[in-house]
Amino acid sequence: MGKYKHIDLNYLNDLSLGSKDFIEDIIQSFIKTTPESIQKMQDSLVKQDWQIIGGVAHKLKTSYSFMGMDDMVEVSKVLQECGLNAKEVEKIPALLDQMVVAYALAEVELKEELLQLQN
C-alpha cells in the first residue's frame, strides 16, 4: 500500500531517475493541464464533438499513468473508444463526472506531495 490513496507515484519516481525537480515539474504540469483537458471534454460534450473527447482522453491516459491513477487510465480508454468511434456516447457524461471527482481527490494528494518536495 502506497503513501497515498488516490495516486501512486512509484512509476513517476522510476521515470525521474532520482530527480526531485523532474517530479515537481511533472506534477505541476499535470495540475495545470488536467483540469483544462477535463474542461475541454465537458465543453465538447455540450457540442457533441465526440472526436475531441476521444482525442483528449487519449492524451490523458499517459498523464494518469504517470500519477499511478490506474482507474482513470481505464476511464480514459473507454472515453477514447466512445469518442473516436462515436459509439455508446451516452456513457460519456457519467465517465466525465467520475473523472472530475477522481482528479479533485488526486489533486489534494499531489499538492501535499509538492509541499513535501519543496521542503
Place this chain on the structure above:
Amino acid sequence: MANTLIYLVDDDDLYLKTAVHNLSQNKSFTIKTFTTGEDVLKALSKKPDVIILDYFLDSEKPNAMSGIKVLQEIKQIAPDVEVIMLSGQEDIDVAVNSVKYGAVDYVVKNKSAFIRVQNDIKRVTKTKAKDKDQESFKKFARTMIIFLIFLVIFLILYLIDETLFGLIPSPGEVPPPVEEIPLH
C-alpha cells in the same frame, strides 16, 4: 562516441518532458522537441539521425497531420532518417502501418518504452556507422581499382613500345645530330 541528433515529436507536453528527461541521460544524444508534424518536417534539413514520432498527433487538433502522414512525408523527403513510432496503446493496425511506411520500430508508451527506444536508437546509430564505414571503404576500393587499371594500361603500352613515351631509344636508332650554333 559521435553525437546523435534526435527529434522527438509529440503533442503531449508531459510525455515530451518525460522523454527528454530520460533520453538526455545519454550525453551523446542531442534532443530537439516538436509538438506538431508540420514543424518537424520544416526542420528535416538539419538531418537528424533518428525521429521519435507519436502516432496520434491529431488527437486534439483534427486538422493537424497524423503521425502516419508525417512518417510518409519524412520518408519521401529524407529516406535515410530512421523513425521510431510511439503509440499510447497496443494496436496491431498501428504497428503494421508504421512498419509498412518505413518506421524501424513501433513502441507502446508503457513502462519499458524508454528502454526500448534507447535500444532502438543504439541499434540504428550502430547500423548507420557500419553503413558509413562500408561506404567509405567502397569509395576507397573504387579509387584504388581505377588507379590500378590506369597503371596496368600504362605498363602494357610501355612494354609494347618502349619508345612510345620517348624514354628509351629504339635499338639501332641514331640520335639526331646536335646542331652546332656558330659562335660570332
